[in-house]
Amino acid sequence: MTTPTTPGRDEAREQALDLIREARSFLLVGHVRPDGDCIGAQGALYHGLRSLGKEVAIVNPHAPAPEFSYLSEACPYGVFEGGELPAHDVVCLLDFNDLDRTGAMADPIRNAGSKMLVVDHHPPSVEPFWDAAFVDVRASATGLLVWRILGALGAEVNDVAAKAIFTSIVTDTGWFRYSNTDAETLEVGTEMVRRGVDPATMYQAIYQRKPITEPVALAALLARAEYFSEGRLAVVDQPLGDPVLENLEDSDAVLDILRSVGSVEVVLYIRELKPGLCKLSARSKTSYDVNRLARGFGGGGHAKASGATIEGDLPEVRERLIHAAEEGFQRT
Structure with missing residues (x-):
């Protein structure tokens, strides 16, 4: 070409x-x-x-x-x-x-x-x-x-x-x-x-130009990961106020590591931007449509990669997203 x-x-x-x-x-x-x-x-x-x-x-x-x-x-x-x-x-x-x-x-x-x-x-x-x-x-x-x-x-x-x-x-x-x-x-x-x-x-x-603090921050974030729907859904959240995580923003590395787990089909990464406001990054490696999920929360993107900015405290937003994601598995 x-x-x-x-x-x-x-x-x-x-x-x-x-x-x-x-x-x-x-x-x-x-x-x-x-x-x-x-x-x-x-x-x-x-x-x-x-x-x-x-x-x-x-x-x-x-x-x-x-x-x-x-x-x-x-x-x-x-x-x-x-x-x-x-x-x-x-x-x-x-x-x-x-x-x-x-x-x-x-x-x-x-x-x-x-x-x-x-x-x-x-x-x-x-x-x-x-x-x-x-x-x-x-x-x-x-x-x-x-x-x-x-x-x-x-x-x-x-x-x-x-x-x-x-x-x-x-x-x-x-x-x-x-x-x-x-x-x-x-x-x-x-x-x-x-x-x-x-x-x-x-x-x-x-x-390959990450700060020296990046590996420790990634490890701390991954330690917060939880699995749902018999391992098909991985969820990790990043709250404000944690000094180890405070300089870590959206990380494709976290999404990729969790997506590499054999049973995982969907990964939700929920980051607290400020009190009362959270950001979702969602990824799928199957036919599960995370664009549809994100649109339900005012966001959007692609079927395999999407996001949304969601009003609400982190624990409440997290629970709403898990519930919606698990409902999505029933449609696929």
Whole structure:
């Protein structure tokens, strides 16, 4: 594979491409606590649109995580601090399809009066509010969709954009281990390597720069794990106030370790963000749909990986989630 392609001809995606072609200035927006797919998709689209002579700005509710510093140093990821948004013709919402996922940015985006474009691979969670959408729920990553877009536009994919696309793919496929890894994903990953991306360097940057306190914190968190439904459901919670756990945020390592248990089909990781507010990260390795579970609590995502922010004290939220998850087993 030497050039990106857009499989098939989809009217909605063609409309999205036309909107990009016609617009002059863009604001790229990601969701709260942007992950590798979100950050990577933004970085690739930023450089691709700039190569076409477009004016582009990036503003997110939160800054990229430290492990993505190699992209932060090459892309101007702004952080919203209130006030007006940068001037733009089109606001491009990447890796989500619900404005509430932008936190405090939601109302300024609604009031901007600009065209809205969604580029996403998640199933829609709300009624369409956008002007155009480039969506494929079968795609392994939003960065993969950006690769298709840049190819359709004839945009340049420079060294930074290649790293950004690779970042999107590997972080959303668990380094090609998850069930969303398909032939196109592997082909695009290979193409990024052909373009100079060094997988070993990228892996070290993303996954091997943890603080020295990380192993002890992971051990303490795993010690809190409990199993339900004859071992099919694993649940771990992270309360506030524990000095060992206080610097440990969402950890794919915890989810992966619990998911590696033979009997476990579903893992729920519930983190107390502040008194009265919790964050759920849910993972499945079978046909169990954790997206359906998360939507029942105002969240969403994919069938195999989803999340939600839930009001309530940790013990109460935990019990509600366990009850709902066990009911879900009765439907599968």
